[in-house]
Amino acid sequence: MTTTVDRPTPGAPGPSATASGTPADAAPAVDVAALGELLLGRWAGTRRETRRMLLDERLHKHENLTHQDHRERVLGQLHLLVEHGAMSRGLPEAYGGHNDPGGNVSGFEELLLGDPSLQIKAGVQWGLFGSAVLNLGTEEHHRRWLADIRDLRIPGVFAMTEIGHGSDVASIGTTATYDPATEEFEIHTPFRAAWKDYLGNAAVHGRAAVVFAQLVTLGVNHGVHAFWVDIRDEDGAFLPGVGGEDDGHKGGLNGIDNGRLHFTRVRVPRTHLLNKYGDVAQDGSYSSPIASPGRRFFTMIGTLVQGRVSLDGAAVVANKAALAIAIRYGSERRQFNASSDVQEEVLLDYQEHQRRLLPLLAETYAMNFAHQELLHKYDDVFSGREDTDENRQDLETLAAALKALSTWSALDTLQTCREACGGAGFLTRNRLTSLRHDLDVYATFEGDNTVLLQLVAKRLLTDWSNEFKQVDMGVMARYVAGRATEATFHRSGLRKLGQAFRDTGDVRRSVNALREESAQRALLTDRVQTMVAEVAEALRPTAKLPRADAAALFNEHQHKLIATARAHAELLQWEAFTRGLEQVEDPGTRTVLTWLRDVFGLRLIEKNLAWYLSYGRLSMRRGRSLDEYIERLLARLRPHALDLVEAFGLEQGHLRAEIATGIEAERQEEAAAYYRRLRASGDAPLKERAPAREQATPAAGAPGEKAPEDKKEEKKKERKAEKHAERRSERSSEQKAERTHERRLELRSLKKAETTERAKTGKAEKTQKDGRGVPEPPEDSAQESADKSAEESAAGTGVPQEA
Template sequence: MTVLSDKPRATRTDAEPRIDVPALEGVLLGRWADARREVRALLKDERLHRVEGQTMAEHRETVLAQLRLLAQEGDVLRAFPTALGGADDHGGSLARFEEVLVADPSLQIKAGVQWGLFASAILHLGTEDHHERLLPGAMSVDVPGAFAMTETGHGSDVASIGTTATYDPATEEFDLHTPFRAAWKDYLGNAALHGTAAVVFAQLVTGGVNHGVHAFYVPIRDEGTGEFLPGVGGEDDGLKGGLNGIDNGRLHFTHVRVPRRDLLNRYGAVAADGTYSSPVASPGRRFFTMLGTLVQGRVSLHGASLNAAKLGLVVAVTYGNQRRQFRGGTQDEVLLLDYAEHQRRLLPRLAQTYAATFAHERMLRQFDAVFSGRADTDTDRQDLETIAAALKSTTTWHALDTLQTCREACGGAGFLAENRIVGLRADLDVYATFEGDNTVLLQLVAKRLLADHAKEFADLDAGAVARYVAERAADAALHRTPLLRVVQTLADGGDVRRSAGHLRDTETQRELLTDRVETMVAEVAQALRPAMKAPREEAAELLNTHQHALIECARAHADLLLWEAFTAGLATVEDEGTRTVLTWLRDVFGLTVIERNLAWYLIRGRLSGGRARTVTSYVDRLLTRLRPHAQDLVDAFGYAPEHVRASIADGSEERRQDEARDHYRRLRASGQDPVPEKSAGR
């Protein structure tokens, strides 16, 4: 626990019930608390910290050096097999990785490119020969590598990339080729400068047949000179909105010869004579199986963006608890956090951050179960992928929104780089569109919800929609577990309208949130019925007409996921005072979700006008109750000053306030205090 202010705060000591901050910190750190604490201790080291004001070139070199430092001291290989020097510790490895953000998001993402994408692709898409030959260099960063999947012309639609790898049995090589400008690989970390190899995704063609996207290991630069190898070319992506410690760039290939053994062949192999074989018969399913290993990126971006939101809230809440502006009813100026609007801006976002923390812990456990092989069925993987899609999109947006709100809540001081929020926000910006564009991910979630829903109705043939879904996004036919059942144990129905008075009641909130998802999905499914038997073009048009509604379904589902995780998390809190405060916080989260969608509940008669009015006033009451606990709630994130590194949150604001008050006190005592004009001469 870290109390960033060293003064006793009346607001905290007066508050009943109280939060047991160290115990809550333990709850929030979750199963991998030791791993997180260990890496946080390392991350106090200023050699790993972002140096504000560096040029792009300097920042890139700093981050490369930091990456190598991390390779030496950071215990970064835990996700790799024990046999290869790792620890088969998937959850712990991701937990550690997420924490790196507090040093510099560029370092986190550079590490993600190297170990989470480049080395991980060799591990998951390659086989023994690749592991032996190629992994050591990737793991040690002797070979910095790029993950060359996205092309200028195709980002979200990976299946349509233009790069080809055509097998030539005469030489037992693939001819790797970029046929046009839109097929250049783009936005790749390590591509502009540091990468000496890349895992390149290309359409595998052999014997005149295109077997779809496969991955190839391709050296791209001479390790000595740093020059591109023959046939390889590229370009620097240049300055970006953030993450400028990473050398993103473009690559293209002109008939580069790739030896047959450098096809990463776990899911698709080519024999010397050109015969193709795969353990996964369906090309569509094979594609999604290969891409499925990318889920760790989404899981970890969820955790990392959550950590950015936490840092922003630590800064803004701490400052809001020390900064005063305008006189209220009393002589003293008012603390920012005592303003109702300031509470409205910060505390619901704090509530969602807590919800996402509990949801993240759940997801990380699921991830660990899947990747350790303990629970690794197709269904397990697909559940994980859907949940990761829902949470990654929701929380990366939440982090941006929270950081911006925190920035504004700190006024002009929030705009200074020294207070960190603007830098974090700039870096986090791209999290909303990389590793899966948020809008595209929400559509995947919606389609899964729809597929779950559709088969429950005998008269609703999933035909056209399922085909459509399958071809563009995910194999819907495989989705057998209704997702709602995965995330919660459905409560007994009851009369929603009657119980809506008890808004603080857990079951009422659950019913309202669950009902919304189910009803929205049912409504969209109904609307899409004509698409089932319609020609492809008409079906696509109908689906497009309801695209916004589909995305709203997915958002509603993500809200429910967060709420259920928060609610389940409450049960793990032993201290009664802490649990009471967290229950208020959970209520704020649940009720602000309901408040945001109040029109929906009113239109469908789930809430009466009278009940609906009480939502906002009840939220306001909860915010007042939570206000004295705000500092404890951010202190429980457990960040040390070396992690926060924001000068407005280091207690100096409070010292400035004290100094000013002392000045005026002395002035009054001296009798030299000038009289205000309006009092003069009376």
């Protein structure tokens, strides 16, 4: 295990023996090499080969280029990929490939480490343009174009998105109208909003495009289909009828020449229709192996799922790079001297710094394991081993769910890491800002994340509905009754009352109830199931409503739908992480990864704590214990943070961030050595002293700082003086109390004597009165009242009064 701190993290609890059987008094260690192999997954060899290739400086991003120069550099990098044979793995063997879809995507994802523009331009050429020909075309198209696409002799454009329609592809405005007389399609953009936009390779480099358009033949619109359209000649000039514009400088990915295309009645041969799922005969008659237009459309679009799979994996790579930079820097950078007068604190020893970075590390591990499962499913389908309609639908849903969460996570992680590195993180040479800008659009292209989650939610509702189509009325009645009972149990507080009763007297019981794998699974699963059931019940009337009313009802519940899909996707990541733990053989590594998985799961519950409390799934005591236990887990993980990022296997040539090279540790040692020499020389200037009560602890290593022995002696003197002053104050108070007590006794004695004297005088006066019959006037009552008031005042305030 890598040593990362100079002293133990204060208050960090010892490891648990329940996670993996590791003794509680033994500090677990991470097997970095074995963990790194696990993270690389099935295509570890391909990833390592791509990373070795990316150590070539020619494949790195240069930050100071104009966007025009950056575009040309990236085009040159694509030719280097061709020389390496790096992008042909997914092609059939007949066309120089390896029929390895999973390996092809694995290598593509790693290209982000060189330059995200390189990754995306490669994705446009081979992942979109080339895949469209491969998956939507037939053997004739493969023989004609695949080799030239593979070798970059035909740089291509994937022309689907329009100015007017991005996510709603089914409503695009471009048309492809068939003319039986000439056996040609006429490609036309009838209005400005139908122009194709945001297209990679469109502004400068593209020579052909796969254009998506509404296929119209014999007066019938058969929906969206794909067509091969040549757009430029050998000299780069637009062909007749084709026009375009440059999108110009963007917020990121400026190595890609994005642009617009428009078509004015451009004629293409009938054979340029990519006709795997729909064909037009010479006479204009249409045929398709899929009768339903809707199902045919989604089948065609589904073949292009590779882009979403790739972006999910690329987001994982981005997170790994960002966290490797930030955690290495946070393990070296020191600020403030909270626990030592000599040494400042390492940033990652601060609890809040752990709170910022380590949950993101846990999330990245969850993303990694979930992406591996997605990649396996993609390979199974596109290699043909398990290519069924059901598996394709599952793949599309899983890719949509994970791509949304991972690309959002990448943006959050990059921003948090940038802030955690302070001013150094804002410098371009440390890459975090550059990566953040380039990945910004990942949340939008290949499907807007919010729209993708809505698709996931619809699939969940469909599955829910299908479940109940297969049950009889008795089962349905029992389900409804069970739901009512469950709602009563949870929302009446009975569940929380039971939890509170079981947890009474010991907060550890609350923690133990949440740390178990089964408890986390139950909470996460229950939330998804409850949310799906509630939304499904709310939307049940839509089947009988007019279209407009049904749309309005759906819109009223859209936010809940998207929240449901997100909860489902988070559960998928947690389950994948848990299955990943089963592959870990080393006990120490399994213990540390279990803590990491628990952080991920409990953070999901913590983020949605309001839901769990309001729905009665958690008691207040257990809700409060979440925060405390997460912080305990983070303290346990702190000594392993560097090992967990070292397992990513990223070298300096991949990160290329100055603050991740160890330079900060060298700076810290240089400063410490300087102040040690200064103190030893005796030439350090004296530090201005404030009054004892107001002195602040001086910064470590400040010029003129006194030796630790002198400081201790001064503190002893200060404490002695304070105690002496306290004792004098106590003695003064005691003396005042004694004087007050004595005065009270004196007053009481005087009053008693006075009363006795008055009694004697009274008797004598009475005798004289009886003898002479002349009464004497009484004593002055006002003076007696004043004497009594003085006595009461003295008794109440402790201040002596004159009698």
